[in-house]
Amino acid sequence: EAQVTQNPRYLITVTGKKLTVTCSQNMNHEYMSWYRQDPGLGLRQIYYSMNVEVTDKGDVPEGYKVSRKEKRNFPLILESPSPNQTSLYFCASSLSKVQETQYFGPGTRLLVL
Amino acid sequence: KNQVEQSPQSLIILEGKNCTLQCNYTVSPFSNLRWYKQDTGRGPVSLTIMTFSENTKSNGRYTATLDADTKQSSLHITASQLSDSASYICVVRGPSASNFGNEKLTFGTGTRLTIIP
Numbered sequence: 001e002a003q004v005t006q007n008p009r010y011l012i013t014v015t016g017k018k019l020t021v022t023c024s025q026n027m028n029h030e031y032m033s034w035y036r037q038d039p040g041l042g043l044r045q046i047y048y049s050m051n052v053e054v055t056d057k058g059d060v061p062e063g064y065k066v067s068r069k070e071k072r073n074f075p076l077i078l079e080s081p082s083p084n085q086t087s088l089y090f091c092a093s094s095l096s097k098v099q100e101t102q103y104f105g106p107g108t109r110l111l112v113l
Numbered sequence: 114k115n116q117v118e119q120s121p122q123s124l125i126i127l128e129g130k131n132c133t134l135q136c137n138y139t140v141s142p143f144s145n146l147r148w149y150k151q152d153t154g155r156g157p158v159s160l161t162i163m164t165f166s167e168n169t170k171s172n173g174r175y176t177a178t179l180d181a182d183t184k185q186s187s188l189h190i191t192a193s194q195l196s197d198s199a200s201y202i203c204v205v206r207g208p209s210a211s212n213f214g215n216e217k218l219t220f221g222t223g224t225r226l227t228i229i230p
Contacts, residue, residue: 041222042202090157101159104157106155
């Protein structure tokens with residue numbers, strides 16, 4: 001089944017404790033992206049990747065890192081999480097940026113205490 | 114600043130009734146407009162996509178319309194079902210301010226639709 005998977009789905013952590021949210025797609029998509037969704041603000045792009053080893057900042061990249069060592073994986077790293085990063089995070093992928101029908105993962109709900 | 118505004122914020126209707134959701138945008142120039150459905154606790158799923166040259170697109174009971182002159186789009190749901198209860202998000206693709214010149218997506222904040230039996 002074609003899908004985007006994220007892990008973990010739920011995470012509670014404390015300020016400053018490094019964490020990684022994994023994202024994997026099995027559709028051989030080139031373009032992958034991370035979003036955060038907050039009430040009243042809609043989805044905002046954090047980082048995106050056009051292909052392996054090609055990443056760029058989205059609208060709200062502060063406090064986040066990403067890597068794209070393999071085509072299927074695009075982990076989101078929070079080196080020193082803070083409470084303002086409490087949010088619902090979505091990973092998405094598409095065949096290419098031009099084709100751009102994005103397929104979203106199920107979401108990761110993060111709480112930073 | 115490019116914006117996408119959706120109305121109403123929330124809507125409650127009886128099962129079987131029709132409804133229309135609105136999306137106004139200021140993104141310019143504009144490449145395409147997409148409507149997503151997001152069930153509670155899940156990721157958004159694409160419903161329709163329209164380019165500036167298209168003024169209507171259907172997907173089952175969902176029909177999206179686009180007026181590129183007034184920068185307005187609507188999503189009409191016919192004969193609503195309980196499974197239509199979800200958030201509906203309007204997304205517009207337009208120019209990016211990045212050095213790469215790539216287009217970017219601007220998301221609306223969504224309309225929360227609740228269908229009651």
